[in-house]
Amino acid sequence: MKYRDSEGMDDAFFPISPFMIFPEAYGDFGIYLRKGRNYLLFTREGEQFSRKHKNILHENGIQEVYIESSQKPSYDRYLEENLSRVLLDDSIPLSVRSSVFYYASRMVVDDLFRNVEDLLDRPMLDKLTNVVRSGIRFLALPDAMKNIIPVMSRNFKVPTHCVHAFIYSAALFGTLGASEQENIDLGLGAILHDIGKSTLPKMVLYKRGRLNSEERELIRLHPAKGVGMCSQVPLGQVCLNSILFHHEKGDGSGYPAGLTMASIPLHARIVGIADVFDGLTSRRSFVDPISADRALSMILEPSTGLYDPNLLERFAEVLTQAGAAGLN
Numbered sequence: 001m002k003y004r005d006s007e008g009m010d011d012a013f014f015p016i017s018p019f020m021i022f023p024e025a026y027g028d029f030g031i032y033l034r035k036g037r038n039y040l041l042f043t044r045e046g047e048q049f050s051r052k053h054k055n056i057l058h059e060n061g062i063q064e065v066y067i068e069s070s071q072k073p074s075y076d077r078y079l080e081e082n083l084s085r086v087l088l089d090d091s092i093p094l095s096v097r098s099s100v101f102y103y104a105s106r107m108v109v110d111d112l113f114r115n116v117e118d119l120l121d122r123p124m125l126d127k128l129t130n131v132v133r134s135g136i137r138f139l140a141l142p143d144a145m146k147n148i149i150p151v152m153s154r155n156f157k158v159p160t161h162c163v164h165a166f167i168y169s170a171a172l173f174g175t176l177g178a179s180e181q182e183n184i185d186l187g188l189g190a191i192l193h194d195i196g197k198s199t200l201p202k203m204v205l206y207k208r209g210r211l212n213s214e215e216r217e218l219i220r221l222h223p224a225k226g227v228g229m230c231s232q233v234p235l236g237q238v239c240l241n242s243i244l245f246h247h248e249k250g251d252g253s254g255y256p257a258g259l260t261m262a263s264i265p266l267h268a269r270i271v272g273i274a275d276v277f278d279g280l281t282s283r284r285s286f287v288d289p290i291s292a293d294r295a296l297s298m299i300l301e302p303s304t305g306l307y308d309p310n311l312l313e314r315f316a317e318v319l320t321q322a323g324a325a326g327l328n
Contacts, residue, residue: 189242
């Protein structure tokens with residue numbers, strides 16, 4: 001048995017649920033159990049994690065296993081490769097699958113924003129498409145939204161916000177009975193809707209306090225910048241419309257084109273609702289989050305005419321069914 005002394009090694013390992021290790025799959029990382037001050041090697045790097053291993057953990061009531069932090073990239077690849085299978089595995093609690101999906105999607109989008117030039121490479125697009133396709137199928141399950149909303153972070157960061165916009169957009173669009181491919185195209189548009197912000201200075205994106213007029217104009221460039229970045233990527237018009245037009249408003253006060261409601265593509269209207277709702281219910285450097293109820297009241301206000309009322313009603317129903325009222 002291999003032991004590692006845990007004293008002074010709090011950052012050397014990270015914990016995960018045993019449900020996030022998948023039977024009959026091989027991983028290029030070791031799995032450890034913690035016993036007092038020590039980490040005990042349970043399965044070795046490259047060893048198949050069997051149902052027997054899973055049963056041992058279950059029978060002993062073990063709720064966390066550990067992986068060396070140096071092997072996190074290997075674990076992330078393993079999770080990515082097995083994501084679709086685990087999300088549809090009914091033997092895994094829905095709450096755990098929600099955490100798996102949220103972790104995996106944030107991992108991929110965080111990686112994209114750190115290495116945005118990789119968007120031009122097929123492997124990155126394949127990763128995004130896999131997350132979107134797997135997420136759409138998962139979010140269509142009964143009670144999936146109810147389980148994923150409590151997992152979602154309330155602290156606003158652009159990559160995390162893109163994941164949230166995808167979750168809300170996919171849940172809303174899923175009520176319209178569109179084809180899976182159209183759902184995927186919309187999902188890619190939602191998850192990439194703020195990719196243009198990756199070109200903007202962080203001191204502007206996360207400024208404490210209100211933006212001045214020059215900074216606001218800089219922010220308003222991000223939809224066009226995003227479409228420009230995606231122009232060489234094989235993405236459909238649904239996706240590109242969602243990126244370019246998600247800040248258009250029904251009364252013509254939006255940007256970049258000042259379109260009125262009838263001219264705003266359906267998919268962009270959906271992403272626009274998801275975008276503003278997540279922005280209102282997230283904690284930013286200059287404003288505290290508000291509850292889901294209050295956010296919905298603000299964007300449902302008929303006198304504004306900013307958002308599609310039929311889509312808003314559907315969105316409110318999705319959130320109500322998910323038990324999101326009072327979300328903070």
